[in-house]
Amino acid sequence: MxxxxxxxxxxxxxxxxxxxxxxxxxxxxxAPAQNATGPYGPLQAADANGIRLPAGFTSHVIARSGQVVPGTSYTWHDAPDGGACFADGNGWIYVSNSEINPGGGASAIRFGSDGDVTSAYRILSGTRTNCAGGKTPWNTWLSCEEVSRGYVYETDPFGGDAVRRAAMGRFKHEAAAADPVRGVVYLTEDESNGRLYRFIPATWGDLSSGALQVLVAGSATSGSFTWANVPDPDGSPTATRNQVPGSKSFYGGEGCHYADDTVWFTTKGDNRVWQLDLTDDTYELAYDDSLVSPGTPPLTGVDNVTGSAYGDLYVAEDGGDMEICLITPDDKISPFLRVNGQSSSEITGPAFTPAGDRLYFSSQRGTSGSSSGGITYCVTGPFRT
Structure with a gap:
């Protein structure tokens, strides 16, 4: 689509x-999206896991922080955050970051063709506050450190060594989205005056060297944009976001998703979802909670974002009503699911399986409100593909 x-x-x-x-x-x-009935209908009463879903959908607990992943000997990490799915023969792998400091890193769970867990293991260790990230077309996971002058680490979901990618810049990294058409990776920055970047590797598929650029645009919520080189991607002594005059400030960059010549990314400080049209280098709002009509804005605390094969966007909330909201291609927004009884948590890591029939996500702090209380779920049902 x-x-x-x-x-x-x-x-x-x-x-x-x-x-x-x-x-x-x-x-x-x-755009921006407006309230409407969702394509799957209203949310039903909470299930045994405390999750409200549309009719026909079911939730399952896959793993809990500090506990052995069922069917394995591996203990699941604390504070599960950004995630992605990768094809693995007849099955798939779900990777998940750990947003703790120190420790951080990322883990993976391998599933068979029937969806049963077959193994779980660590793919990144010794890093800090690994928040979101992004999947590459060559099937690696970019795990991003959400700390001042943090790094991007390229990890192997299948169990190989992780590599630090310093050329992608040192700043408070949040998410990454690969664009195979232009051969670039888009990067968000979680600062109150953060920027949107793109990394152009010298060779597509090799992130060891290349150019870091920042988006340059006016102060309006729509218009045209260009890109400019960041002179010093190392960000010292001058932060990367302060190096290029005219670079556009975004209020707390969070999730990032690429599909079909478009980039969507979220900003938590103003509860917005932005979109870049890469065919004509323009930008606009896909969602703004202050512009929703009629009724109450369904999406607040915008955070991680992913897309389905059909073209729907799924945006997770950090707080809010603990929902994942769905934005359709015709700019209609509605809650897809709500997690009850976990108001001190946030929803993280939404990711579809390669077949598009299962959605994984986590409640980072679960019912306890602590990073040791994270819960990772899977939702199955009649997703549009």
């Missing part, structure tokens, strides 16, 4: 556009 065509047509006032074999007709809809 090419979601970007609908979004661009909406901006231009075109009333019909085709994608995924469906013809959307009617009045042009424009």
């Amino acid at each position: 090419e979601r970007r065509h609908f979004l661009r047509a909406s901006v231009l006032g075109v009333s019909t556009v085709a994608f995924s074999g469906t013809l959307w007709q009617g009045a042009a809809l424009a």
Whole structure:
């Protein structure tokens, strides 16, 4: 599905556009997203795990912090955060960061074709506050340190050695999203005046060297943008976000997702989801809680974001109502799930299996409100693909 065509047509006032074999007709809809009934219907009563889901969906607990992952001898890490899924023969692997300091790192759980756990293991150790990250097209996981002058680490979900990628810059890293069309990786920065970056490796598939650039644009919520080189990616003595005049400030960069010539990223300080149209170098808001009408904004505390094969965006909340909200290609937003009884936690690491029929995520601090109380879940059901 090419979601970007609908979004661009909406901006231009075109009333019909085709994608995924469906013809959307009617009045042009424009971002930012507005309240609507979700494609799966309303949330049902909480299940045995305290999770409210639409009819036809089921949740399962996969792992708990400080406890052995069932079916393995591996103890699951504290404070599970950003995650992704990787194909593994007839099964798949789910990787998850650990947002603690010191310790940090990342772990992986391997699943068979039936969804049963077959093994679990560590893929990164000795790092700090590994928050979000991103999957590469060559099947590695970029684990990002959310600390001042933090690093990006390239890890192997299949169990190989992890490598520090200093060329990708030293700043308070949050998330990463790979763009195979342009051969770049987009990077968010979790600062109140953070920036959006892209890393252009000298050779696509090799992140050991390259150029770090920052997005340059005006102060408005929409417009055109360019990229400029960051003179000193090491960020000392001058922070990377302060090196390029005219670079655009974002209020607490969080999740980042690329698909179909579009980048979506979230900013927690103002509860926004931004989108970059890479075909014409323009940006606009995909969601802003202050612009929702009618009713109460469903999404606050915006954090991690991922996309489904259909083109729906799934945005996790840090706090809020402990929901994962869904934004459809026609700019409608609704809660997809809600976790009850865990108000001192946040939802992290949403990721679909390669087949798109299972969604993994974590409650970072679970019912205890402590980093040692994290819970990792799987949701199955009739996802749109």
